[in-house]
Amino acid sequence: MQIQIRGIQKTFGSFQALGGVDLDIESGELIALLGPSGSGKTTLLRTIAGLEFADSGRILFGGEDAAPLPVRERRVGFVFQHYALFKHMTVFENVAFGLRVRERKDRPDNDKIKAKVLELLDLVQLSGLDKRYPSQLSGGQKQRVALARALAIEPRVLLLDEPFGALDAKVRKDLRRWLRSLHDKTGYTTIFVTHDQEEALELADRVVVMNKGRIEQVGSTDEVYEHPATPFVFDFLGGVNVLPGTARGQNIDVLGVDVPLPCGIHEHTGPVDVYVRPGDLRVGDPAQPGFEAEIISVQRTGPIVRWDVHAKALDQRLEVEIPHLHHDVSRHAPGQIVRLRLNQYSVFARIPPPGAKSGSTLPDTKLIGRERERGRLG
Amino acid sequence: MTQPVDHSLQDPPKLPFEPLIQRNAVITEQPWVRWLLIATALIFLAGFLLLPLVAVFVEALRNGLGTYVEAVKDPDALSAIKLTLVVAAIAVPLNMLFGVAAAWAVTKHQFRGKQFLITLIDLPFSVSPVVSGLIYVLIFGAQGYLGPWMSDHDFKVIFAIPGIVLATIFVTFPFVARELIPLMQEQGTDDEQAALSLGASGWQTFTRVTLPNIKWGLLYGVLLCNARAMGEFGAVSVVSGHIRGMTNTMPLHVEILYNEYNFAAAFAVASLLALLALLTLVLKSYLEWRLGDELSATRKH
Numbered sequence: 001m002q003i004q005i006r007g008i009q010k011t012f013g014s015f016q017a018l019g020g021v022d023l024d025i026e027s028g029e030l031i032a033l034l035g036p037s038g039s040g041k042t043t044l045l046r047t048i049a050g051l052e053f054a055d056s057g058r059i060l061f062g063g064e065d066a067a068p069l070p071v072r073e074r075r076v077g078f079v080f081q082h083y084a085l086f087k088h089m090t091v092f093e094n095v096a097f098g099l100r101v102r103e104r105k106d107r108p109d110n111d112k113i114k115a116k117v118l119e120l121l122d123l124v125q126l127s128g129l130d131k132r133y134p135s136q137l138s139g140g141q142k143q144r145v146a147l148a149r150a151l152a153i154e155p156r157v158l159l160l161d162e163p164f165g166a167l168d169a170k171v172r173k174d175l176r177r178w179l180r181s182l183h184d185k186t187g188y189t190t191i192f193v194t195h196d197q198e199e200a201l202e203l204a205d206r207v208v209v210m211n212k213g214r215i216e217q218v219g220s221t222d223e224v225y226e227h228p229a230t231p232f233v234f235d236f237l238g239g240v241n242v243l244p245g246t247a248r249g250q251n252i253d254v255l256g257v258d259v260p261l262p263c264g265i266h267e268h269t270g271p272v273d274v275y276v277r278p279g280d281l282r283v284g285d286p287a288q289p290g291f292e293a294e295i296i297s298v299q300r301t302g303p304i305v306r307w308d309v310h311a312k313a314l315d316q317r318l319e320v321e322i323p324h325l326h327h328d329v330s331r332h333a334p335g336q337i338v339r340l341r342l343n344q345y346s347v348f349a350r351i352p353p354p355g356a357k358s359g360s361t362l363p364d365t366k367l368i369g370r371e372r373e374r375g376r377l378g
Numbered sequence: 379m380t381q382p383v384d385h386s387l388q389d390p391p392k393l394p395f396e397p398l399i400q401r402n403a404v405i406t407e408q409p410w411v412r413w414l415l416i417a418t419a420l421i422f423l424a425g426f427l428l429l430p431l432v433a434v435f436v437e438a439l440r441n442g443l444g445t446y447v448e449a450v451k452d453p454d455a456l457s458a459i460k461l462t463l464v465v466a467a468i469a470v471p472l473n474m475l476f477g478v479a480a481a482w483a484v485t486k487h488q489f490r491g492k493q494f495l496i497t498l499i500d501l502p503f504s505v506s507p508v509v510s511g512l513i514y515v516l517i518f519g520a521q522g523y524l525g526p527w528m529s530d531h532d533f534k535v536i537f538a539i540p541g542i543v544l545a546t547i548f549v550t551f552p553f554v555a556r557e558l559i560p561l562m563q564e565q566g567t568d569d570e571q572a573a574l575s576l577g578a579s580g581w582q583t584f585t586r587v588t589l590p591n592i593k594w595g596l597l598y599g600v601l602l603c604n605a606r607a608m609g610e611f612g613a614v615s616v617v618s619g620h621i622r623g624m625t626n627t628m629p630l631h632v633e634i635l636y637n638e639y640n641f642a643a644a645f646a647v648a649s650l651l652a653l654l655a656l657l658t659l660v661l662k663s664y665l666e667w668r669l670g671d672e673l674s675a676t677r678k679h
Contacts, residue, residue, distance in 0.1 A: 050575075051575070072578060075577070078571070078575040086586075097578070101577055102577060
């Protein structure tokens with residue numbers, strides 16, 4: 001089911017949860033709403049479901065306005081963060097609920113319900129657990145019961161609110177892959193909410209990055225990671241080093257090194273901020289252009305070695321990440337001076353002082369440091 | 379690479395049971411301190427609770443079983459018992475309905491004046507029963523606001539059964555709602571929202587999801603409400619008029635008999651009320667044992 005969202009606004013008291021959101025979701029797509037807490041992602045999901053009502057704007061389900069439809073007629077499969085399984089019903093009855101509450105004329109007979117429920121339990125790999133009660137299940141199992149229950153009504157769209165939020169890391173990873181394969185098998189249009197960028201990037205076809213009730217960027221996982229549209233997106237999808245630079249035509253002067261403007265931007269002049277991920281700072285040849293930095297400390301986190309370096313020209317600490325088998329790891333130790341170069345980076349115009357007009361062709365650098373909520377990689 | 383795990387028949391891991399060894403805790407006090415504390419508590423309980431209870435039955439049976447049966451079979455006593463049961467049979471279901479409706483409104487919906495409603499529900503607990511009885515006399519009595527209109531239409535509230543029912547409802551109103559509000563607040567609205575999103579109507583959601591979730595708490599509230607409805611004295615005393623065989627409930631009948639120095643009969647009827655209290659206690663303990671967790675949210679009374 002194709003879903004079109006047009007200018008959705010929602011305020012709670014004086015807090016603006018959604019400030020004019022537009023989004024198109026294609027049929028059969030698996031899409032992630034990613035953002036920090038308070039970014040409005042859950043509100044958007046609940047508005048699509050009909051559990052929340054927008055102050056203004058429209059939501060179209062396959063071209064049909066969904067606004068007059070109450071939640072029970074929208075046929076959305078909503079999976080709650082804490083599953084909301086009916087404690088007094090068995091797994092079987094939980095899954096059968098959506099079929100049993102139908103009006104008599106639409107209600108399938110008992111045999112059909114039974115066949116359908118067992119088929120769904122098979123799909124979510126819970127065959128044989130149909131007589132259990134929710135309290136007798138593990139977190140991952142509850143999650144899959146909730147999913148089967150939502151699928152039982154053959155929803156037009158499947159909505160998942162922080163589907164893996166309440167699970168431990170290992171189960172979360174397994175379930176993530178499993179959900180991806182389930183989606184490929186069933187093809188339901190699926191929207192899920194998460195604050196974990198790793199989860200969003202791994203699972204989704206497209207990622208919607210949200211901040212303060214607005215969409216910062218919509219794109220494939222490659223697009224949002226490789227070409228972040230705003231400083232916020234860059235920062236939210238992993239660690240970041242911010243270097244001051246000056247753009248002159250087609251080049252930027254960063255710490256005395258000339259680097260070309262990233263493709264897609266033709267020309268710019270003025271102060272800019274260069275955003276580079278810790279993994280995109282490389283140790284360069286002393287002969288090549290680059291800037292010098294002293295290694296302050298070395299820290300290993302799993303397969304990644306992290307250097308804390310001090311850039312002399314900048315008098316600023318930077319983070320560098322290197323794969324642990326890389327030859328640079330064994331070659332350098334704290335106290336040494338290395339020459340760093342930028343491998344890949346994004347450029348954003350620096351916020352002009354208040355009052356001055358920027359007239360810039362680049363998106364502004366917002367003060368992201370203040371509201372930064374680091375993902376797990378960062 | 380991790381292999382995809384088959385979740386199908388995995389049980390949550392069972393943790394080995396390890397007894398907690400507490401040192402320097404309360405249970406390691408000197409034996410004589412422990413015994414002293416336990417003895418004090420037991421003596422207090424025996425003196426203030428058990429002794430009166432036993433006394434009721436002893437006094438009731440002092441003149442033999444014959445007198446006891448006779449006192450209970452007295453037409454006035456029988457009519458008092460009947461009236462008490464009738465009043466409870468009307469007041470308790472109504473309060474159950476009001477209590478569930480109030481708790482549902484307060485916990486599952488957002489509206490203006492919600493806090494005021496919660497305060498209002500508590501009002502009968504904070505007002506003296508005598509005052510609540512007087513309120514009804516003021517409204518429905520012969521000299522009251524609606525008195526003339528009532529006598530015109532030949533409808534009696536005060537000194538009649540409707541007045542007793544009204545007073546009982548007023549006094550016992552909070553029991554069900556107070557029991558349910560914390561419970562339903564803790565349960566939140568996720569289950570209801572899930573049911574609605576699966577296509578259930580409001581009524582289906584209530585009967586299939588909300589009601590099963592609160593049924594034990596509801597039963598508990600009804601039990602307390604019933605005990606109070608049958609035992610209520612103050613408010614009922616004001617509105618009843620103490621007409622023997624007509625508007626006398628059991629507690630009022632006990633008082634009348636007692637004032638007439640008919641102790642054996644008074645205690646005989648009182649023993650029935652005491653039995654009712656014991657029965658309530660047993661049921662209450664059973665419910666608590668049945669659903670410790672569900673009720674723990676409501677430890678208020």
